[in-house]
Amino acid sequence: MSEQFEFTLKATDGNARLGAIVMPRGEIRTPAFMPVGTAGTVKAMYLDQVRDLGADIILGNTYHLMLRPGAERVARLGGLHSLIRWQYPILTDSGGFQVMSLAALRQIDEKKGVTFKSHIDGSVHHMSPERSIEIQGLLGSDIQMQLDECVRLPAERAEIEKSTDMSLRWAERCRIAFGDQPGKAMFGIVQGGDLPDLRIRSARGLADLDLKGYAVGGLAVGEPQEVMLAMLETTLPELPTTKPRYLMGVGTPDDILKSVARGIDMFDCVMPTRAGRHGLAFTRRGKVNLRNARHAEDLRPLDEESNCPAARDYSRAYLHHLVRANESLAGMLLTWNNLHYYQDLMQGIRAAIAEGRFTDFMAETQESWARGDI
Numbered sequence: 001m002s003e004q005f006e007f008t009l010k011a012t013d014g015n016a017r018l019g020a021i022v023m024p025r026g027e028i029r030t031p032a033f034m035p036v037g038t039a040g041t042v043k044a045m046y047l048d049q050v051r052d053l054g055a056d057i058i059l060g061n062t063y064h065l066m067l068r069p070g071a072e073r074v075a076r077l078g079g080l081h082s083l084i085r086w087q088y089p090i091l092t093d094s095g096g097f098q099v100m101s102l103a104a105l106r107q108i109d110e111k112k113g114v115t116f117k118s119h120i121d122g123s124v125h126h127m128s129p130e131r132s133i134e135i136q137g138l139l140g141s142d143i144q145m146q147l148d149e150c151v152r153l154p155a156e157r158a159e160i161e162k163s164t165d166m167s168l169r170w171a172e173r174c175r176i177a178f179g180d181q182p183g184k185a186m187f188g189i190v191q192g193g194d195l196p197d198l199r200i201r202s203a204r205g206l207a208d209l210d211l212k213g214y215a216v217g218g219l220a221v222g223e224p225q226e227v228m229l230a231m232l233e234t235t236l237p238e239l240p241t242t243k244p245r246y247l248m249g250v251g252t253p254d255d256i257l258k259s260v261a262r263g264i265d266m267f268d269c270v271m272p273t274r275a276g277r278h279g280l281a282f283t284r285r286g287k288v289n290l291r292n293a294r295h296a297e298d299l300r301p302l303d304e305e306s307n308c309p310a311a312r313d314y315s316r317a318y319l320h321h322l323v324r325a326n327e328s329l330a331g332m333l334l335t336w337n338n339l340h341y342y343q344d345l346m347q348g349i350r351a352a353i354a355e356g357r358f359t360d361f362m363a364e365t366q367e368s369w370a371r372g373d374i
């Protein structure tokens with residue numbers, strides 16, 4: 001395996017970027033959608049299916065994996081890649097976000113980091129910036145995220161400023177803890193809430209650390225889409241064009257199109273997998289809720305023109321039955337359909353940027369959704 005992490009910008013179309021990250025475990029074509037594999041599995045999917053759909057990289061999550069099976073245990077078992085049988089790149093989040101959204105009894109101390117009780121068994125855990133990087137190393141993560149604090153919106157300026165400045169200092173500690181690991185990368189995470197001056201301060205502070213990549217955090221936390229997009233327009237010009245930009249937790253297909261148009265290279269979101277488990281299908285003609293009784297005797301497939309068997313070969317009537325019966329196969333087929341739809345969208349985005357027709361592609365895609373599900 002080569003010891004490199006090389007991002008190449010191949011083409012631009014407006015602010016939309018076509019690129020690739022070459023790493024020892026494989027190449028990541030950007031704009032990329034990264035399926036979420038929080039606890040070492042992309043729920044309801046076999047990982048060779050995930051790969052066949054076009055995923056170049058999947059996500060793992062430090063918070064979940066440190067609690068179960070445990071970071072040291074994963075290391076003793078040979079690391080995440082061999083344990084879950086995924087030989088390609090893995091990006092792991094640092095755990096801060098899940099601590100704030102899942103754990104009980106959370107305390108944040110700038111020096112010590114976060115102290116929290118496991119939502120699984122109530123055990124108490126401490127995670128400093130250094131420990132988060134150590135855990136991600138034990139997991140064998142290829143792209144590691146700094147420990148940060150993601151401020152929920154709406155929030156007071158004072159709270160956002162204090163948290164953003166602390167996350168910036170934690171980025172420096174994580175960079176030191178990460179050290180020099182050829183072929184791996186540590187990304188900083190831009191915070192700043194919905195305040196442009198703090199977004200700029202955070203982005204410039206991280207840019208000064210000369211990291212291998214930059215995530216835009218603190219978004220997709222309930223703010224309106226226009227606020228998210230405005231923060232991208234404020235933040236992205238402050239980040240180096242030669243490094244990948246990753247918008248955390250985003251998003252719907254429409255979010256992705258509009259964020260690519262503003263210069264984002266990487267996305268992750270539980271939407272396609274979680275929605276699939278709840279009976280919701282993403283299609284070229286918009287979303288279809290298979291729980292709805294109108295599908296009960298509809299023998300049409302989700303999309304007769306799709307090359308995904310889950311979209312092409314099963315009737316809506318059968319999918320409706322499976323969803324209503326809460327059968328495992330419902331989540332399996334709809335997750336398969338949804339991840340196929342997302343990766344097909346990303347492939348269409350990459351081709352459109354390469355051919356200088358991204359604006360038309362975006363408009364045609366949005367019009368197709370608007371025509372609705374005939």
Ligand SMILES: CNc1nc2c(CC[C@H]3O[C@@H](OC)[C@H](O)[C@@H]3OC)c3nc(N)[nH]c(=O)c3cc2[nH]1
Binds near residue numbers: 038059149150218248
């Ligand atoms: C949904 N919106 C959203 N998610 C977010 C996540 C979790 C993504 C992580 O959460 C898991 O998916 C639920 C995935 O494992 C992913 O890993 C990177 C964030 N993580 C960090 N460290 N900092 C942020 O500012 C942040 C913002 C987010 N906004």
